Amino acid sequence: MDLETGGQHKFKFASLQGNFGQNFLKKHHLPTEDFDTVYFxxxxxxxxxxxxxxxxxxxxxxxxxxxxLAHLLPDIISNPIYNLIAENRKKIAGESCMLITPEERKQFLS
Structure with a gap:
């Protein structure tokens, strides 16, 4: 996935295990040791x-x-769908990991 969209950097990224991620999880009273989801x-x-x-x-x-369109689904339906995809993501997307460039690294928070 290209981290740049339409010539503009729209997102910053953070690991849930890092300082920013852990502070975010604590601030919102979310589990600090469960990294099986994505937050936006x-x-x-x-x-x-x-x-x-x-x-x-x-x-x-x-x-x-x-x-x-996923917003149309209630959490009771959408969360199991997300969990199923997350559990099978390696089968779906493969085992490869993208290598980021030094420029893309600037979009990551610690």
Missing amino acids: IKNEKHYSKLSAIAEIGKTLGGVYYFFA
Whole structure:
């Protein structure tokens, strides 16, 4: 995945195990040792699991806006779907990891 979209850096990234991630988890009273989800922060509000993916799609726009449709699903349905995809992500996407450039590294928070 290209970290740059449309010529603009739209996102910053942080590991949940790092300082920023741990502070975020504590601030929002979220588990500090469970790293099985994705969080997205926008306008001081945080989203998790499929809601995060939906909000990311909405923010990116274009073909990614399709993921915004996930907001139509209640959490009782969307969370198991997210968990199923997360558990099988290596089968879906493969084992490869992307190597980031020094320029992309600037988008990561500690």
